[in-house]
Amino acid sequence: MLMVFMLTILSIVTFLLFNAVPTDPARLTCGKTCSPATIEANRIRLGLDQPLISQYLEWIKGIFAGRTYGSGTATFNCDAPCLGYSFRNGEQVTDMILTSLPVTIYLAIGAFVLWMVGGISTGIYAARKKGKWQDRAIMGATLVGYSLPVFFIGILMLIFVVVRWNILPYPSYVGPNVDTLQFLQTMILPWISLAILYAAYYTRLTRSQMLDTMSEDYIRTARAKGLPEKTVLRKHALRAGLTPIVTSAGLDLAGLLGGAVITEYIFGLPGLGRLAIGAVTEYDLPTITATTLVAATFIIVANIVVDLLYAAIDPRVRLQ
Amino acid sequence: MARKNNDVLEVPRGATVTVGRTLSQIAWLRLRRDKVAKVCLAILFFIAFIAIFAPLICSVLKIDPYQFNSALLSDDGGLPSGRFGGVSLAHPLGIEPLTGRDILARLLYGSRISLFIAVTATAITVVTGVVIGILAGNSRGRLDTFLSRVMDITLAFPLLLVIIAMSPVLEQRIASLGIPEGNSSRIVTLILVLSVFGWPYLARLIRGQVLSLREREFIEAAISIGSSNRRILFKELLPNLWGPILIYTTIALPGLIGAEATLAFLGISVLPPTATWGSMLQESVSYFSVDPFYFFVPLTMLLAAVLSFNLLGDALRDALDPKAGRM
Numbered sequence: 001m002l003m004v005f006m007l008t009i010l011s012i013v014t015f016l017l018f019n020a021v022p023t024d025p026a027r028l029t030c031g032k033t034c035s036p037a038t039i040e041a042n043r044i045r046l047g048l049d050q051p052l053i054s055q056y057l058e059w060i061k062g063i064f065a066g067r068t069y070g071s072g073t074a075t076f077n078c079d080a081p082c083l084g085y086s087f088r089n090g091e092q093v094t095d096m097i098l099t100s101l102p103v104t105i106y107l108a109i110g111a112f113v114l115w116m117v118g119g120i121s122t123g124i125y126a127a128r129k130k131g132k133w134q135d136r137a138i139m140g141a142t143l144v145g146y147s148l149p150v151f152f153i154g155i156l157m158l159i160f161v162v163v164r165w166n167i168l169p170y171p172s173y174v175g176p177n178v179d180t181l182q183f184l185q186t187m188i189l190p191w192i193s194l195a196i197l198y199a200a201y202y203t204r205l206t207r208s209q210m211l212d213t214m215s216e217d218y219i220r221t222a223r224a225k226g227l228p229e230k231t232v233l234r235k236h237a238l239r240a241g242l243t244p245i246v247t248s249a250g251l252d253l254a255g256l257l258g259g260a261v262i263t264e265y266i267f268g269l270p271g272l273g274r275l276a277i278g279a280v281t282e283y284d285l286p287t288i289t290a291t292t293l294v295a296a297t298f299i300i301v302a303n304i305v306v307d308l309l310y311a312a313i314d315p316r317v318r319l320q
Numbered sequence: 321m322a323r324k325n326n327d328v329l330e331v332p333r334g335a336t337v338t339v340g341r342t343l344s345q346i347a348w349l350r351l352r353r354d355k356v357a358k359v360c361l362a363i364l365f366f367i368a369f370i371a372i373f374a375p376l377i378c379s380v381l382k383i384d385p386y387q388f389n390s391a392l393l394s395d396d397g398g399l400p401s402g403r404f405g406g407v408s409l410a411h412p413l414g415i416e417p418l419t420g421r422d423i424l425a426r427l428l429y430g431s432r433i434s435l436f437i438a439v440t441a442t443a444i445t446v447v448t449g450v451v452i453g454i455l456a457g458n459s460r461g462r463l464d465t466f467l468s469r470v471m472d473i474t475l476a477f478p479l480l481l482v483i484i485a486m487s488p489v490l491e492q493r494i495a496s497l498g499i500p501e502g503n504s505s506r507i508v509t510l511i512l513v514l515s516v517f518g519w520p521y522l523a524r525l526i527r528g529q530v531l532s533l534r535e536r537e538f539i540e541a542a543i544s545i546g547s548s549n550r551r552i553l554f555k556e557l558l559p560n561l562w563g564p565i566l567i568y569t570t571i572a573l574p575g576l577i578g579a580e581a582t583l584a585f586l587g588i589s590v591l592p593p594t595a596t597w598g599s600m601l602q603e604s605v606s607y608f609s610v611d612p613f614y615f616f617v618p619l620t621m622l623l624a625a626v627l628s629f630n631l632l633g634d635a636l637r638d639a640l641d642p643k644a645g646r647m
Contacts, residue, residue: 009473147626149581159608258478280485288485295478
């Protein structure tokens with residue numbers, strides 16, 4: 001119920017952002033050399049001459065039931081989950097999103113696995129070595145890691161690994177079923193550069209969580225009753241310290257599924273982020289609106305999934 | 321360390337004086353003993369200083385951010401002649417490839433815009449976040465629910481995507497409101513988009529703090545002696561919120577500096593020939609293979625600022641942590 005409400009509000013806000021804020025959306029349907037007649041024609045075909053409220057309702061109707069643009073002879077259909085029609089590309093936005101979504105999913109999941117494994121284990125290690133040089137070195141490195149501008153790691157990797165040292169061929173995306181080797185060769189750098197960025201944050205988060213829980217009384221009890229350190233760490237400390245990490249992880253993964261804009265841009269991966277950037281440079285409003293809506297939906301859904309996971313990990317949390 | 325005042329009465333010989341200190345006094349003491357924090361503060365003051373006095377420094381050094389020096393470039397490919405990207409006495413940090421503009425001058429002028437955007441956006445974010453956070457936390461019922469939903473929705477938006485998408489559209493709007501088109505409207509747009517999506521984080525934090533604070537005895541006491549709502553808000557609640565606000569500010573500022581750089585990298589920042597740290601990074605990246613020095617100058621500056629803020633934030637958090645041992 002809450003989710004439906006949130007999604008409704010979200011769709012209204014997204015719609016208004018991109019349809020009410022621009023001074024003239026119809027002007028944006030074609031390039032700079034566009035004639036006034038074409039603009040007017042597009043305005044009518046896309047229904048941009050209608051009041052905002054009916055435009056919105058038409059848009060929503062399109063998502064659930066499909067819609068038909070134009071009237072008379074020059075009509076075209078847009079099938080059921082219709083997120084709009086991109087004049088710039090002459091394509092249905094839904095199709096464009098469906099082709100770029102898998103790329104983003106591969107990118108996000110690969111990086112996610114890397115940074116969760118890397119970040120959490122480094123964080124635990126740092127917490128166990130608290131105050132020693134290993135801990136200081138890790139903390140220093142993570143601080144630098146997340147102080148670096150987002151694009152920095154990706155660019156440097158591309159310059160050194162690909163251009164200077166020729167270890168990998170220049171990234172050019174193919175699907176994993178088409179050519180698995182080339183897929184891996186293309187994805188490895190984006191995975192690593194995204195993972196480094198997030199791992200820095202997760203290392204710090206895990207470390208501080210572990211230090212917090214390790215000073216709890218029940219950990220002392222567990223040690224006092226003679227449990228091996230491994231069991232104390234895994235069964236008692238990690239489980240309790242995990243909850244905030246799960247929250248962050250869920251939301252970060254969802255955020256990435258909506259498009260890792262910078263990484264996709266640097267490595268030329270044709271994912272949702274690239275689609276959005278391309279749409280922005282071309283002022284392709286239907287595509288911008290749709291990508292924003294899709295990305296935001298991921299985050300809202302993730303919020304709810306995280307709440308459910310919370311209850312599974314921490315028995316003290318009860319769902320009502 | 322005993323305070324030097326005369327109203328400490330009749331301390332018995334041999335007894336130690338325990339001085340009562342407020343939490344902020346303790347924090348301040350801890351911070352003053354933190355060497356890392358001191359170094360960071362010094363770096364930040366230095367950066368602020370050179371940003372504020374950039375025109376003066378440039379006129380003393382006789383450098384100009386916009387003047388072309390094609391005479392100093394090599395004939396083939398337009399790279400700066402000389403080592404380290406053309407470092408010389410006249411141009412202490414070298415010159416740009418292709419144009420020969422002085423990098424130090426551009427860096428100094430760029431700091432002004434980068435910092436102006438980051439500081440203004442942080443200020444707007446913090447003020448909005450605190451006001452809305454207190455409002456939501458202090459008012460039970462509908463207003464709280466409404467504001468919390470607004471925060472949830474705002475947080476659900478893919479930040480970078482919306483900023484990128486909104487910038488050109490918003491810029492037209494702002495320009496049509498009478499702000500001169502070009503860099504003024506661009507800067508206003510950047511500040512606006514960066515603050516609009518920043519405040520909910522702080523507002524949520526503050527709301528949570530207020531929720532737990534308002535159940536505490538001292539608030540109850542204030543209510544029971546008939547304090548006005550205003551007094552409770554500003555004299556009772558706000559002083560207890562300085563810690564999180566301060567910490568958030570030191571985290572938000574470097575974040576926004578980085579965000580500007582990222583947006584510049586994607587081509588959404590000031591228009592050339594004006595420079596920011598981000599736009600310098602973006603321009604220099606393409607020369608990295610042939611003139612790496614050019615890339616490292618703005619990067620060092622950006623890193624120095626961002627790292628100092630982050631370290632200062634860490635130090636502040638440690639200093640304000642009531643769980644840490646008293647001194």
